[in-house]
Amino acid sequence: MIFSFLTIIHNLLLWPLTWAKSAAIAYRIVSSPYSRFFIPLYSFVYRINPEEAELPLSEYPTILSLFQRKLAANARPIDYHEDIIVSPVDGIVTAMGGVSSETTMLVKEETYKVRDLLQSRKAARAYQGGSYIIIYMPAGAYHHVHSPFDGLVIWTRLIKGQHYPLNALAQKSVSKLYIRNTRQINFLQPLVNQDDAGKRTPVALIQVASSLVGTIVNRFSSDSLEIEPSFFKKGEELGYFTFGSTVALVFPPGDVELIRQTRLGQTLRVGEPIARFLP
Numbered sequence: 001m002i003f004s005f006l007t008i009i010h011n012l013l014l015w016p017l018t019w020a021k022s023a024a025i026a027y028r029i030v031s032s033p034y035s036r037f038f039i040p041l042y043s044f045v046y047r048i049n050p051e052e053a054e055l056p057l058s059e060y061p062t063i064l065s066l067f068q069r070k071l072a073a074n075a076r077p078i079d080y081h082e083d084i085i086v087s088p089v090d091g092i093v094t095a096m097g098g099v100s101s102e103t104t105m106l107v108k109e110e111t112y113k114v115r116d117l118l119q120s121r122k123a124a125r126a127y128q129g130g131s132y133i134i135i136y137m138p139a140g141a142y143h144h145v146h147s148p149f150d151g152l153v154i155w156t157r158l159i160k161g162q163h164y165p166l167n168a169l170a171q172k173s174v175s176k177l178y179i180r181n182t183r184q185i186n187f188l189q190p191l192v193n194q195d196d197a198g199k200r201t202p203v204a205l206i207q208v209a210s211s212l213v214g215t216i217v218n219r220f221s222s223d224s225l226e227i228e229p230s231f232f233k234k235g236e237e238l239g240y241f242t243f244g245s246t247v248a249l250v251f252p253p254g255d256v257e258l259i260r261q262t263r264l265g266q267t268l269r270v271g272e273p274i275a276r277f278l279p
Contacts, residue, residue, distance in 0.1 A: 027064075030243070035063040042066065046140025067243055071142055078235035078271035082192055085149050085256065085275040086234060087268040088205065089247050090142045091135040096258060099130045099250065107134060107178070114250060116179045118204060119159055123187075126201050129253035133262065133274060134178075136166060137245045144240040145207060145218075145247060146270050147188070147232035149277070153220050154202060154229045155187040165211040166246045178248065182209040184216045186238075189229070190255075192277050200277075201252035210244025217242065235271055251275065 029035060042063055043050065050057050052075045053066075060066040079086050095107040103114040103124045115124035137143055161182045164174050174180070187202035207216050218239030220230040232238060251258075258275045268274065 026243075030064040030067070031062050033061060036061055039063060039066055043140075046138065048140045052142070064242070067139075067143060068240055069142070070144065076142075076146075076235075076270040079273045080234060081273075083277045084273045085203075085249075085277065086146075087135065087270055087272050087274050088146050088148045088238070088249070089135055089137055089144075089245075090269050091137040091247070091267075093133060093262065093264055093266045093268060094136045094246075095134040096132065096262065096264060099127050099132060099253075101128060103128045105132050105250075110175060112176070112178060116176075117183075117206060117248070117250075118185055119157075123204075126252055127204065127250050130251045131253075131256060131258055131275075132248060132250045133258065134246060134248045135268060137241070137247070139244065142270070143243075143245055144270075145205075145238045147234055147236050147238055148203070148205070148249065148274075149188070149234050150191045150232075151203075152189040152191065152229040152231050153186055153238070154189045156218075156220065157185045158216070159183050159185065163209060163211050163244075166208065166244065178206075178208050178246070182216070183207060184209075184218065186218075188232075190277065191231075200255055203252070203256070204248075204250040205238075206248040206250070207239070207241070208246040208248065209241065210246070215242045216245075249274075254278065 039057055039060060043057055052071050054070040054072055057066065060069065095105070097106060099105055099114060105112045105114060114127050115121045118124055159182065162180045164177055164181055166177060184207040186205045188205055189202045190200045209216055216239065219237065256275050256277055259273055262274045
């Protein structure tokens with residue numbers, strides 16, 4: 001009873017964060033030149049490592065520019081073994097496992113249907129019996145998204161929605177966050193070797209935006225379903241989030257296996273192995 005009451009209060013407090021006006025106000029604040037005075041505090045609270053940033057922290061003109069920062073060269077070594085799939089982001093593994101015969105995934109004790117996540121019953125069938133991993137990117141993390149393997153972005157779709165926070169508290173009190181929030185669905189065609197062209201089922205990479213000014217910017221066209229295929233090498237940048245985010249990868253059956261070292265709660269960095277392609 002008490003938990004239900006607290007959940008209602010928490011949801012009422014979260015609701016204004018999803019308003020367009022709230023996002024506009026937040027954008028003005030974090031992009032204001034005056035926000036640079038709060039960069040030392042922001043960096044301390046969210047444990048940003050200044051040695052990894054492309055620029056000294058004093059050279060970022062706003063909090064927003066710090067959030068969208070690039071990294072220093074070679075800050076994220078990439079595992080280039082041909083069969084290895086690497087983490088596309090820095091973050092924490094919040095869910096992982098197998099996609100059931102009913103094409104469902106278990107995330108934080110909630111059941112998600114892949115068809116709802118992709119908004120396509122037909123596309124979801126390809127992942128029945130497959131696997132998935134979800135990586136949450138905390139506020140202090142590096143928020144760029146990189147290609148997890150050599151491949152082509154062959155299809156993309158932006159689904160507009162809410163902008164709820166994606167932290168643990170929000171997960172407990174707001175149901176189905178990943179299908180409520182704005183998200184970008186991308187299908188990546190693997191090209192593990194020269195014999196792979198068009199033979200493997202695409203991997204679904206879903207970028208989920210978070211609260212306030214959480215929008216998604218990609219290096220390929222993201223406003224149409226059918227796009228000119230764009231090739232990205234493993235570790236190459238696909239895009240970035242402007243503020244707050246989570247990334248989900250859904251793998252087809254028989255093609256990919258999660259490696260045993262990958263575990264719930266694990267902190268990952270771009271380029272670290274999370275799965276492997278099967279022969």
